[in-house]
Amino acid sequence: MLDGELLDVLSTEGKAGGGYCTSLPDYEVPFIFANFNGTQEDVEVVTHEAGHAFAGYLNRKRVPLSSCWPSMEACEVHSMSMEFFAWPWAEGFFGEDTRKFYYSHLSGALTFIPYGTMVDHFQHIIYEQPDLTPAQRHGVWKELMGIYMPWMRLDGEIPFYSEGEHWQLKHHIYSSPFYYIDYCLAQTVSLEFWAMIQKDLPDAWRHYMAYASQGGSATFTDLLKNAGLKSPFEESCLREVCQAAREWLANFDLTGIA
Ligand SMILES: [Zn+2]
Known part of the structure; x- marks a missing residue:
């Protein structure tokens, strides 16, 4: 993702707040957006969105495309759990x-x-x-x-x-x-x-x-x-x-x- 510039997480002037992950199906890759502010939340956001990205990447070949992601609560399990799996890197x-x-x-x-x-x-x-x-x-x-x-x-x-x-x-x-x-x-x-x-x-x-x-x-x-x-x-x-x-x-x- 770093090589493909698929992490847009650093703060720039006028950039919107918040964080999200989406996928670019034509390229079969995930994309992460965040707006780091130098707090603990930066780490929580990036590990959270990485969970979404990982699940999206695992399922990038799924047909039909609409079955790549499950429903919202199920998607948030990918991300909120990944925050805990990332503890060894804290x-x-x-x-x-x-x-x-x-x-x-x-x-x-x-x-x-x-x-x-x-x-x-x-x-x-x-x-x-x-x-x-x-x-x-x-x-x-x-x-x-x-x-x-x-x-x-x-x-x-x-x-x-x-x-x-x-x-x-x-x-x-x-x-x-x-x-x-x-x-x-x-x-x-x-x-x-x-x-x-x-x-x-x-x-x-x-x-x-x-x-x-x-x-x-x-x-x-x-x-x-x-x-x-x-x-x-x-x-x-x-x-x-x-x-x-x-x-x-x-x-x-x-x-x-x-
Ligand atoms: Zn999420």
Whole structure:
């Protein structure tokens, strides 16, 4: 991808924010776009998009072309799990802060699930009640914050946050209604991969390849089943993956980090 200039990730003046991966079918190659800003997120974005790129490349010969990628939640498993498979390379990015990154990345993955669910819940309410005023919408967000993210302080001095206005940062709410819950489903599966990686990396990779090499040839739940993975729709799944991650975080040596 570097040789083919298929990674456009460095910041240039006027460049749009965000990150994405797409494929250029005529050339059978993936393409990654990002806008690095010198933060931990750069690494998360590029390893995330690399997961999409890898899955796209694995399935580049698939006919018809529309079956190259599965549905959105299934695609996000490729990427969110790749973020965890990339941990062995974190040291090259973070040096002495590597352990800090591990802690931040895993805890962020866990807390993302209630946050992402809140984004979905919020959309249900505002799309059902299109006549809500801007102030009422902020009120809904603020109320949901209390339910899904009770650890967040809402008494700050910046109204954008304290008054529940910052849902407007989520372009998905405007541009891709109801997409967000897909990230929550995928994050749950990626945490399943994370737990497998801790136990047996080669085995985890075999499951990943079994999953990703199917492209879009089956539905989300069948792709998971065929690769020996639990569905996030099973009640025990979320409990188990959270348990494993929580234990790891609870036993994490925070010396020199906190
Ligand atoms: Zn993605």
